[in-house]
Amino acid sequence: MRKAMIYFFLxxxxxxxxxxxxxxxxxxxxxxxxxxxxxxxxxxYYVLWVLPYWWLIILIGSVILGTVFYGIKIGIGKLK
Known part of the structure; x- marks a missing residue:
């Protein structure tokens, strides 16, 4: 679980x-x-205009990217 959180924050x-x-x-x-x-x-500008309108896209993208990064790590681990 901790490794998944690291990839989420990445x-x-x-x-x-x-x-x-x-x-x-x-x-x-x-x-x-x-x-x-x-x-x-x-x-x-970023805090007052971008974040209020894009926060949901940022969270969804973070979950997707975290899953992809974690999947790549597991895939590389299986190749070794």
């Missing part, structure tokens, strides 16, 4: 990165040209 991390990067390419995110304001603005 999938969750991948989904957070995927949606964060996808949110940066959204037309609603505005760049100011000042690097630190862009970083703060991107986190603010």
């Amino acid at each position: 999938g969750l991390t991948v989904m957070f990165l995927f949606t964060y990067i996808g949110g940066l390419f959204d037309d609603a995110f505005r760049k100011t040209g000042i690097w630190y304001k862009d970083i703060i603005g991107s986190f603010k």
Whole structure:
């Protein structure tokens, strides 16, 4: 059970990165040209706009990715 949770959190991390990067390419995110304001603005945009609308997709994707990662690990273990 613990190993499955590790793979779930790995999938969750991948989904957070995927949606964060996808949110940066959204037309609603505005760049100011000042690097630190862009970083703060991107986190603010992610928390206030991306997460409220995509949380269910992130959770479902995390479960799917965690299952795939765990299945790949078991498959590699059987090949050895």
